Amino acid sequence: MDERTGPLGLAVSGGPDSLALLLLANDAIPGEIAVASVDHGLRPEAADEVALVKAVCNQHDIPFTGLSTRVGAGNLQAKAREARYRVLTEWVRDKGIGALATAHHADDQAETLLMRLARGSGLSGLAGVRAAAYLTDGETPLLRPLLGFRKAELKELVATSGIQAVSDPSNEDTAFDRVRIRQHLANHEWLGVDALAASAENLAEAWRAIEWYAGLDWDEMVHREDAAAFRYYVNVPRVIAVETICRIIGELGGLATRSEAARAYDRLWRDENASLSGVLIVPGAERIEPTGVTMRVWRFAPEPPRNTN
Known part of the structure; x- marks a missing residue:
């Protein structure tokens, strides 16, 4: 700090x-x-x-x-x-x-x-x-x-x-x-209180590592397409992706808990659309050149207005 x-x-x-x-x-x-x-x-x-x-x-x-x-x-x-x-x-x-x-x-x-x-x-x-x-x-x-x-x-x-x-x-x-x-x-x-407190600190250290990795994921794998849309190339463990999903939702003006983001992740991993805090997430895949590797890519954008007719 x-x-x-x-x-x-x-x-x-x-x-x-x-x-x-x-x-x-x-x-x-x-x-x-x-x-x-x-x-x-x-x-x-x-x-x-x-x-x-x-x-x-x-x-x-x-x-x-x-x-x-x-x-x-x-x-x-x-x-x-x-x-x-x-x-x-x-x-x-x-x-x-x-x-x-x-x-x-x-x-x-x-x-x-x-x-x-x-x-x-x-x-x-x-x-x-x-x-x-x-x-x-x-x-x-x-x-x-x-x-x-x-x-x-x-x-x-x-x-x-x-x-x-x-x-x-x-x-x-x-x-x-x-x-x-x-x-x-x-x-x-x-x-023992001292042992339990030490375990909590060890877990906190592990969480700091996840936060660091999630920062890298954001910098390298998240691309803003315009003011209201993101593209996320998913190539990390679930716990990291959940953090990135929450952050994208926040950038789009929403708010998602980790448990909500985890449920959305599971749907997207099954190639099903997910809706979270007013944001529609659509799964897909792209071939990355020049490597030729195909990667999962999830697109985030505000949900379209509902048809009330």
Whole structure:
């Protein structure tokens, strides 16, 4: 990622993990951080938790911003995360923050890997929590510098500092998959958190290789025919082609998940047309000169208007 300009923003909830992030960052780069804390409007105690974070920031002369949001209907944890990142992205833009850091740690990584294994996730999902990514604006780096730390280490650091961290009761609510996974890990010592986190990092490395290969595929095998049409010469493993299909759909103004693109790939491989996010994909073949090799070629263009007569 490019060198950061502007302060490092920290998302701090008042729990031990994020308070540890605050203390470590302030020790490492004093005067170069800013903190935001989000009240999701889900619990009356949340306002006091935001106030705690503000008090810690005032004690250390760290710029602080309290944010509030509301969580939409649906999967509570997923919707809360979506709402949180939305207001944090707005804060980053408004305050000129150069990068945002969150307090995900090794225990989070292990839990995420097991949850996604249970859901049959593909390699991208199994790569777990990325050490570095981008916010939804596509520009601001999103950093997770604590992935090498265990949760117990972070709790001890905060306790030693004399700060009384808050405890979110949802972290004990077995209605959530993550909480059940966490309890399962605690009750089965043979499932080592460090080993699971290392496996997630190995999978992330494999995924980075796929992303690199997909970039080559795009550069060498995808040709724009005009403003609204692409030609794709298919000569790579399915997992690579799926990434390229998603990217072409995006270039044409659509949005496709990897599972949708994989289903389209399977149809196209059987020489059947596929329709995806308003894009019609037609399979064919071309003889490539001067080699004389015949290659699969898939053409992408907006679907023609439907005849409503």
